[in-house]
Amino acid sequence: MAAWIHFLIVMQWFFLVYFVLLNGVYLLLNALSVIYIRKYTSERDVNEIPPFYSAFAPPISIIVPAYNEERTIAESVRSLFQIIYPDYEIIVVNDGSRDGTLQAIIDEFRLIPMPDTYTASLKTQKVKNIYTSTGHYNLRVIDKANGGKADSLNAGISISGNELVCCVDADSILQPDSLIRVVQPFIEEPETIACGGTIRIVNGCKLANGYVDKVFLPEHWLAVTQVVEYLRAFLFGRLGWSPLNALLIISGAFSVFRKDAIMAVGGYRTDTVGEDMELVVRLHHYFRTQNKKYKITFVPDPICWTEVPEDLKTLGNQRARWQRGLGESLWYHRKLIFHPKSGLVGWLAIPFMILFELLSPIIELTGYLFMIIGFGLGVVSIEAFVAFTFLSLGMGFLLSLSALLLEEMSFHMYTRFSDIFRLVGAVLMESVGFRQMTLFWRVRGLIQWVTRKGGWGEMKRAQRPASAGLQK
Amino acid sequence: MDYGPFSDSSVLDIVFWGGMVLLFLTIFLFSLIFFLRISLLFRNTGKRRLIDTWSPILEACAGQEFPEAVPGLREKDIESFLGLWLNYYETADENSREMLALVAMQAGLPKYLEKGLKRGAVRQKILFFYAIGALKDDSYWNDCLKGLQAENTFLSLSAARALLQLKPAQGINAVAEVLASRQDWPSARASMILMEAGMDLVSQPIARQIEKAPVEELPRLLPYLEITTSEVALPILEKYLATSSNEDVLKACLNAIPKFSSFHDTDLLLKLLKHPKATIRSAAVLALSNFLTFREGVHVADLLGDPVPMVQYCAAQALLNLPAMTEAKLLELRTLLTEPNAVDVLTRVIDEKRFRR
Numbered sequence: 001m002a003a004w005i006h007f008l009i010v011m012q013w014f015f016l017v018y019f020v021l022l023n024g025v026y027l028l029l030n031a032l033s034v035i036y037i038r039k040y041t042s043e044r045d046v047n048e049i050p051p052f053y054s055a056f057a058p059p060i061s062i063i064v065p066a067y068n069e070e071r072t073i074a075e076s077v078r079s080l081f082q083i084i085y086p087d088y089e090i091i092v093v094n095d096g097s098r099d100g101t102l103q104a105i106i107d108e109f110r111l112i113p114m115p116d117t118y119t120a121s122l123k124t125q126k127v128k129n130i131y132t133s134t135g136h137y138n139l140r141v142i143d144k145a146n147g148g149k150a151d152s153l154n155a156g157i158s159i160s161g162n163e164l165v166c167c168v169d170a171d172s173i174l175q176p177d178s179l180i181r182v183v184q185p186f187i188e189e190p191e192t193i194a195c196g197g198t199i200r201i202v203n204g205c206k207l208a209n210g211y212v213d214k215v216f217l218p219e220h221w222l223a224v225t226q227v228v229e230y231l232r233a234f235l236f237g238r239l240g241w242s243p244l245n246a247l248l249i250i251s252g253a254f255s256v257f258r259k260d261a262i263m264a265v266g267g268y269r270t271d272t273v274g275e276d277m278e279l280v281v282r283l284h285h286y287f288r289t290q291n292k293k294y295k296i297t298f299v300p301d302p303i304c305w306t307e308v309p310e311d312l313k314t315l316g317n318q319r320a321r322w323q324r325g326l327g328e329s330l331w332y333h334r335k336l337i338f339h340p341k342s343g344l345v346g347w348l349a350i351p352f353m354i355l356f357e358l359l360s361p362i363i364e365l366t367g368y369l370f371m372i373i374g375f376g377l378g379v380v381s382i383e384a385f386v387a388f389t390f391l392s393l394g395m396g397f398l399l400s401l402s403a404l405l406l407e408e409m410s411f412h413m414y415t416r417f418s419d420i421f422r423l424v425g426a427v428l429m430e431s432v433g434f435r436q437m438t439l440f441w442r443v444r445g446l447i448q449w450v451t452r453k454g455g456w457g458e459m460k461r462a463q464r465p466a467s468a469g470l471q472k
Numbered sequence: 473m474d475y476g477p478f479s480d481s482s483v484l485d486i487v488f489w490g491g492m493v494l495l496f497l498t499i500f501l502f503s504l505i506f507f508l509r510i511s512l513l514f515r516n517t518g519k520r521r522l523i524d525t526w527s528p529i530l531e532a533c534a535g536q537e538f539p540e541a542v543p544g545l546r547e548k549d550i551e552s553f554l555g556l557w558l559n560y561y562e563t564a565d566e567n568s569r570e571m572l573a574l575v576a577m578q579a580g581l582p583k584y585l586e587k588g589l590k591r592g593a594v595r596q597k598i599l600f601f602y603a604i605g606a607l608k609d610d611s612y613w614n615d616c617l618k619g620l621q622a623e624n625t626f627l628s629l630s631a632a633r634a635l636l637q638l639k640p641a642q643g644i645n646a647v648a649e650v651l652a653s654r655q656d657w658p659s660a661r662a663s664m665i666l667m668e669a670g671m672d673l674v675s676q677p678i679a680r681q682i683e684k685a686p687v688e689e690l691p692r693l694l695p696y697l698e699i700t701t702s703e704v705a706l707p708i709l710e711k712y713l714a715t716s717s718n719e720d721v722l723k724a725c726l727n728a729i730p731k732f733s734s735f736h737d738t739d740l741l742l743k744l745l746k747h748p749k750a751t752i753r754s755a756a757v758l759a760l761s762n763f764l765t766f767r768e769g770v771h772v773a774d775l776l777g778d779p780v781p782m783v784q785y786c787a788a789q790a791l792l793n794l795p796a797m798t799e800a801k802l803l804e805l806r807t808l809l810t811e812p813n814a815v816d817v818l819t820r821v822i823d824e825k826r827f828r829r
Contacts, residue, residue, distance in 0.1 A: 405505050
């Protein structure tokens with residue numbers, strides 16, 4: 001009996017300390033984000049008068065991996081041609097699609113095979129052909145055997161001829177000025193090697209000419225809840241880590257890298273589903289251990305729009321995949337943890353990720369179960385049960401609400417007055433219900449990581465024409 | 473019986489009060505969000521009204537037609553007004569600029585500048601420095617000098633620009649002086665500001681700063697020579713190319729030298745083709761290709777056999793740059809190459825040329 005009670009007491013202390021630490025770090029990140037975003041927004045507008053940068057913007061290669069995107073690829077590429085940027089090329093990589101992706105793009109952009117010598121500076125699946133457009137001087141298409149998203153990106157990076165490469169998903173929509181904003185850190189701070197922007201949710205928005213014309217909140221509750229979740233992830237998750245130069249994730253849907261930095265670390269890793277995070281962690285690993293000065297940063301307002309799932313099955317698969325990718329990335333770079341040269345990355349960011357992101361679904365679920373069982377057994381009093389449950393849910397609510405505050409302080413994309421009430425409702429849903437639901441999917445992701453099972457899954461399109469997501 | 477912290481009354485008290493704080497914070501945040509949204513709506517309405525009022529007036533000035541009536545500015549509209557006004561100002565020609573400045577004066581802008589520079593937020597101050605420069609009101613000279621030392625990068629840059637617009641000859645000395653110490657200044661932006669002031673004005677002050685800068689600052693400062701005259705820049709670049717052993721300094725010189733067509737001491741560059749560092753060889757071969765004759769291209773072709781692929785690639789690109797180099801000649805050269813990687817690199821460059829064409 002004594003051992004049982006001792007165990008309960010230890011567990012209680014563990015959960016209590018975990019809770020305090022988790023929320024303490026989140027509040028700290030939040031505070032950092034508030035400071036950063038105030039500074040950023042105060043300078044942002046005047047920064048654009050006059051447009052100093054256009055002549056100095058470094059040429060950039062936009063790499064678009066495509067797998068079975070027959071119905072959307074032409075539209076996606078057309079929208080990329082409307083980007084406001086002085087010098088860029090688009091490299092579409094057809095990753096052995098089984099549908100008519102290649103033919104669609106050949107027809108639309110009048111492609112002809114180009115007898116290019118493909119110097120495979122990064123190892124990839126066999127490149128079958130390289131095409132160039134007779135109508136657009138800055139479009140090239142690589143047709144290669146299927147090897148997954150990372151492999152396609154590596155092929156694109158290999159052939160790119162510019163010092164910066166921008167990796168975007170074929171189904172993502174960039175704001176016309178996203179590129180000029182996202183390259184600013186590369187111009188202003190030459191040691192910048194990678195930069196990401198905010199990903200926003202396109203569900204519900206009105207599109208015109210391949211662009212987001214009017215921003216609306218999605219109709220579906222699951223998508224609105226994800227709006228809050230994304231705000232939380234980008235406006236204080238990423239933004240908080242960025243000033244510490246300890247940002248571990250730049251979304252693969254929209255990221256810019258210095259080509260020589262990617263080449264130095266050998267490109268994207270092809271045997272993980274979290275190739276975007278893995279590359280960023282590897283860059284940290286390489287540059288830290290080589291004692292090289294570098295900066296990996298996040299700019300909150302270059303926006304990339306992406307579609308989120310509106311059905312539980314697809315969402316569950318996505319979250320499981322993200323969790324698996326997180327596990328893989330952290331495992332590959334476990335040597336960086338508490339490495340003498342790893343700085344805040346190895347001493348703070350990675351331990352944080354392991355404790356509060358990777359293991360959190362298990363700890364949180366156990367915590368909930370513990371409270372319920374403890375309450376059932378009479379070990380946890382009704383007062384304690386109610387108080388801790390409310391405190392834990394309330395903390396989540398407060399943090400999501402603070403993300404909403406950051407949005408209001410800075411970008412306020414959702415301009416209708418009623419949107420505020422819908423978003424606050426979504427904050428409530430995200431804290432009570434949605435977050436707990438994702439715990440199960442994340443545990444599934446952990447199991448898949450440990451057992452090395454599971455793939456990319458399929459993306460069911462809610463709004464735009466259907467096509468399969470990138471698969472391996 | 474002790475069942476741990478969850479049944480400890482003092483912990484529960486903390487949780488209770490923590491909950492109360494949480495509740496208070498939640499209500500506070502929600503009110504703040506609500507307040508921000510309301511104020512945004514008001515701001516947007518005000519901004520729309522201001523644009524409706526001022527756009528036709530500024531439009532008229534841009535068309536060099538002075539408006540019949542100029543409304544007075546309200547303090548709360550200053551920021552929005554400056555945003556709009558500067559947009560017109562930056563794109564207008566010299567005559568229209570004068571008219572725009574006159575309108576701003578008449579609207580009462582100057583009376584807000586002094587107060588804004590003392591008490592305003594960073595964003596406001598930046599706008600004010602832009603306005604001061606545009607209005608050419610040199611009574612703010614000392615404020616601009618103070619602004620030049622500001623910790624905020626963009627604030628100091630906008631003050632620098634204002635100084636150069638107010639009194640170019642004096643301003644350039646002040647700006648050049650801090651150019652060496654402000655490591656936070658993005659070179660592209662600083663160059664633009666200096667270029668606006670004019671090459672003749674900025675050449676000597678920049679050269680003086682470079683001459684007295686410590687070697688570790690040179691890689692950052694040497695690129696500024698690109699915006700100076702060749703009479704000033706070339707002696708400095710040639711000096712460092714001949715004497716420096718610092719890799720970064722050499723690279724900076726090699727990157728800058730192609731901008732000066734009057735450079736003729738190609739021997740300096742030829743020597744660097746044998747430099748032990750591949751990055752220097754690459755930069756040297758690219759720089760050299762701007763000054764060689766077709767016959768001298770043989771020095772470049774030698775580097776196609778370099779053990780480092782990056783140098784091979786730069787050599788191939790340099791060959792492409794040579795005067796009178798044609799695709800046929802490159803293809804002919806390719807047949808003479810024995811090293812497979814060199815053949816591959818040259819083929820790639822030929823294809824890239826076709827692609828660019």
